[in-house]
Amino acid sequence: MRSTLFSSNESRDVLPNATLTGNTSMISIQNLSQAFANQYVLKGIDLTVTKGTVLALLGPSGCGKSTLLKLLAGLLQPTDGAIYFADRLVANAHHLTPPEQRNLGMVFQDYALWPHMTVFQNVAFPLRMRGVARHAVQERVDVALERVGLIDFAKRKPADLSGGQQQRVALARAIIAEPEILLFDEPLSNLDIALRQSLCEEMAQLLRTLEITAIYVTHDPKEATTLAHQIAHMQNGTIESLTTL
Numbered sequence: 001m002r003s004t005l006f007s008s009n010e011s012r013d014v015l016p017n018a019t020l021t022g023n024t025s026m027i028s029i030q031n032l033s034q035a036f037a038n039q040y041v042l043k044g045i046d047l048t049v050t051k052g053t054v055l056a057l058l059g060p061s062g063c064g065k066s067t068l069l070k071l072l073a074g075l076l077q078p079t080d081g082a083i084y085f086a087d088r089l090v091a092n093a094h095h096l097t098p099p100e101q102r103n104l105g106m107v108f109q110d111y112a113l114w115p116h117m118t119v120f121q122n123v124a125f126p127l128r129m130r131g132v133a134r135h136a137v138q139e140r141v142d143v144a145l146e147r148v149g150l151i152d153f154a155k156r157k158p159a160d161l162s163g164g165q166q167q168r169v170a171l172a173r174a175i176i177a178e179p180e181i182l183l184f185d186e187p188l189s190n191l192d193i194a195l196r197q198s199l200c201e202e203m204a205q206l207l208r209t210l211e212i213t214a215i216y217v218t219h220d221p222k223e224a225t226t227l228a229h230q231i232a233h234m235q236n237g238t239i240e241s242l243t244t245l
């Protein structure tokens, strides 16, 4: 294990200047480690993602991809190391900014839609939580549903949609509040191969249009090359190499 950047009783909340390259770093992960019951599943991860970059985390089952994503989302607190969004500390062993204060959108493998809400209500949910006025919600949800090609499905419930359509709803919900960062955990892995390919290409286009910073977890090298600007190859809790496409 490498030494920590900061001693255990010192918590900095601003990224040291030396690591700010041109001030464009959106995500900075420094010597990040995660242990469960003294077993390290992430070991000293260092990674910087610049603004507007889509980075794919590619690696075999169990190598720690979802754990790293959960740390970025704020669903886990790191055992060691630190995470900064822009120059703001969001997590170390002594500090944890909760997920709702991180300005991020998330899309998971199982979609995680509310079954009792319509498509419109699901997508509107993050805006309602923020107290956005009703007419503005209507306008913004329409734009998001238009973007993902679901404007005619607004009144349906998730159970009455195909897997691919449900995943588009999850994507619309993730982008509706205009987050700075999008996190994806194998969002297409429950879909059949043809649909996976076409949705992957659509998603790649959308990410480029939005010019958003994103981390995209996948097992599939083809998906990674279609979507990402950079690929981090993970193995056994470490990043083995970083490829820029």
Ligand SMILES: Nc1ncnc2c1ncn2[C@@H]1O[C@H](COP(=O)(O)OP(=O)(O)OP(=O)(O)O)[C@@H](O)[C@H]1O
Residues within 6 Å of the ligand: 036, 041, 059, 060, 061, 062, 063, 064, 065, 066, 067, 068, 219
């Ligand atoms: N809460 C937990 N408690 C104990 N061990 C855990 C916990 N969460 C994850 N692990 C372990 O950490 C390791 C990494 O898990 P993780 O889910 O990050 O892998 P992954 O790369 O996402 O795999 P997959 O591709 O199968 O989704 C695994 O060995 C897993 O069993």
Ligand SMILES: [Mg+2]
Residues within 6 Å of the ligand: 065, 066, 067
């Ligand atoms: Mg996983």
